[in-house]
Amino acid sequence: MDCVFCKIVSGEIPSKKVYEDEQVIAFYDLEPQAPVHVLIVPKVHIESVLGVNETNSAVIAHVFEVAAKLAVELGVSQDGFRVVTNIGDNAGQTVKHIHFHLLGGRKLGREA
Numbered sequence: 637m638d639c640v641f642c643k644i645v646s647g648e649i650p651s652k653k654v655y656e657d658e659q660v661i662a663f664y665d666l667e668p669q670a671p672v673h674v675l676i677v678p679k680v681h682i683e684s685v686l687g688v689n690e691t692n693s694a695v696i697a698h699v700f701e702v703a704a705k706l707a708v709e710l711g712v713s714q715d716g717f718r719v720v721t722n723i724g725d726n727a728g729q730t731v732k733h734i735h736f737h738l739l740g741g742r743k744l745g746r747e748a
């Protein structure tokens with residue numbers, strides 16, 4: 637499948653990894669929008685929130701466990717941070733493999 641995040645999961649495309657387990661991988665965004673900008677990506681290919689169902693939803697809960705852990709490790713948990721996922725064109729989703737942006741290290745506006 638021609639999916640950039642599946643290729644990062646398989647190691648075909650390199651990434652600056654901050655975390656990995658059986659279910660998810662987390663790595664620094666290529667074009668950071670904040671001092672801390674990490675993408676948390678389920679290893680299973682789900683296109684977006686629209687592809688989440690009762691069979692695969694456990695990994696989404698796990699993403700938030702990992703987000704909490706990384707926010708502490710990356711030093712943004714005290715001052716605050718954002719976890720966001722874009723769905724479709726109006727939201728600006730460019731990679732059609734579900735991913736969660738963890739953004740922090742600066743005051744974030746209403747639009748980020």
Ligand code: 5GP
Nearest residue numbers: 640651663664665666667722728729730731
């Ligand atoms: P979206 O706009 O789909 O929510 O976010 C996709 C994000 O993936 C963008 O912030 C973009 O910079 C990042 N991105 C796209 N391709 C790569 C890549 O090959 N490596 C890394 N580390 N980030 C990528």
Ligand code: ZN
Nearest residue numbers: 639642681733
């Ligand atoms: Zn994929």
